[in-house]
Amino acid sequence: MSSYRIQGATGEWEVVIGLEVHAQVVSNAKLFSGASAAFGAQPNQSVSLVDAAMPGMLPVPNEECIRQAVKTGMALGAEINRWSRFDRKNYFYADLPQGYQISQLYHPLVGEGTITIDADEKAGIAEARTIGVERLHVEQDAGKLMHDQHPTRSYVDLNRSGVALMEIVSKPDMRSPSEAGAYLRKLRSILRYVGSCDGNMEEGSMRADVNVSVRKPGDPFGTRTETKNVNSIRFVMAAIESEANRQVDVIEGGGTIVQETRLYDPDRNETRSMRSKEDAHDYRYFPDPDLLPLELSEEFVAQCRAELPELPDAKRARYEGELGLPAYNAAVLTSDVETARWFEALLDATGKPGAEVARAASNWLISDLFGALNRLGKAIDESPVSPKQGAELLALVADGTLSGTLAKQVFEIMLETGDDPAKIVEERGLKQTSDTGAIEAVIAEVMAANADKVAEYRGGKDKLFGFFVGQTMKAMGGKANPGVVNELLKKALG
C-alpha cells in the first residue's frame, strides 16, 4: 500500500483514485462511417453524412476498430465478451450532432483486466502493484469547438466526430498521484505495443477523466468527484493533488463533498466545478436501435490473439532472463515499443547470438545513443544512426579495432556525417593500435619527461600508475590499445 498521505488538521487522509482513459483507436476510417480518421484535414472535410447525423443515415461498425479494442483487452489480460451491445448516451452539445453518443454501457466489449505498475522508489512506489481494470468499451468521439475565432459564434468542426475511442476504466485502486502517473505510463506503453493507440497526450489521442475521493485510512470510500479531460500525465498528477487537498479542506471545514464534474485549470493548478454539467448524469441510456448486438466469432478472437505482439512485461522478463541484461537496462529498453524495436534491430544486425552482445549493445544504446538523441532533441525512430551502423560500431569495439574512447569519437562523427563507422575509421586513421614497438617508444618518452614521477612511483606511490597511462594515451591521440598500454607500462616501470 502506498504511504502517500495528505496531512490535514484532523490527521492523515488517504487518497483514492480511479481513472477513465479515452484512447483514440488507430484506424483508417471512423467507428461507424467510411470517413477518414486521420488528423489534420481541412475543417469538416473528414465528415460523412453519418458523422453529421443527417436523417436516415445508419452506422455500420468498422471491423478494425473492434479488432484493435479486442487486442487491447487481451493485452490487459481481460475477458473478451463474445456478445456486446451499443447504447445511446443522450445529451445535447454543439459538438455532438446526433444528440447522443454511441457507446457501450450495459454490455461492454471487454471485461475485467489488470495493469501492473512497477516499483519506483523515487516516486514513492515501494513495490510493484496490480491495478484493476473494470472494463474497456468502444465509443464515438465528438467534434471540436473553437471559441476564439469570432466574437459571438463558436465554430464547429466535425472531423473528429465519430472517430473511434476506447474508454478504459480502472478500479479505484490507486492511492497516490505517482501511482496514477505510473498507471498512465504503463497503459500508454501497452497501447503503443499493441498499436491500437499512438498514446500522444499532447495531440489529444489519450485523455483521462480523474475520479478522486479522500478518506481516513481504513474508512469506507468517501464521495468522489470527476475531473474531466485532463490531457497530460503531469496534469493528472497535479489535478489529483490539488483536488484531494481541496476535499480535505472542505471536509475539515465542516462541509461535505458533492459528487460532481470538475475541470482542471493548469494555469492556477486548481479544479473547479462545471455547473453546465448538472444534468450530466441523466444520460437516459438505451440500446441503439440502429445497431444489432456485436457478436464475435471464435475465429475472430483467435486471430486477434495471434496478432498480439510480445508485451512490455514479457519482453522485459525475456531481456533479463534470456539476454542476461541488468534489470535497469531491461526496464529502460522495454518501456517504449520504439526503443525495444530499435534495440532488437541492433541485436539482429550484429549477426551474433543475443546473449553474447546484448549487454554491450544495451549499454551503448542507453548511454551513448540516448545521450546523443537527447542532445539533438530527437526520438529514437528519428535517429541519424541506423541500427546496422550501431552494430558495426559495436563490432569494431568487440574486435579491438576501436577503444571505448575512440568509439565515442567515431560515434560523434557518425552523428554528424551519417557515414558508416568502418569508413570513418579508415579515412581518419582512428584505428586503435596494439603495435608494441610504437607504444614502448612513447612510454620511454613519457618516462624520460617525468623522471621525478617515475622515482616516486618506484618509491611506492602506486596511484601514479594512472598518470602514466593517461600521459601515454594522450601522446598517442587516444589510439593505443589500453590493455596493451597497461601491460607494457607495468613492465617498463618495473
Added chain:
Amino acid sequence: MSVDAATVRKIASLARIAVTDGDVEAMVPELNNILGWIEQLGEVDTDGVAPLAAVIPNHQRLREDVVTDGNIRDKVLANAPQAEHGFFAVPKVIE
C-alpha cells in the same frame, strides 16, 4: 411507475422541448397511460427468455477499414443556418 408534472418538465427540458403549463397538464395523464400499458408487459413471465434484439435473425455486419466517404463539405454544411470558413457557426458555447 407514474410521472408527475415536475418529471414531465424535467424530461422535456432534457430533450430540449419547450412545453407550456397546458401541455404539461395534458401530458401527465397521457404519459401515465402509456406507462400503464408498458407495465402490463411486466405481467408476462420472461424467466429464461433471452432478450430479443431483432425480429429477423440477423448478425451485425462489420465494415472494412477503408476510407470511402468524406470530402463533401458543401453537402455537410448545406443545411446549416450559418456556416463560415468551412465551419458550422453556432451561438457561443463556452464554459
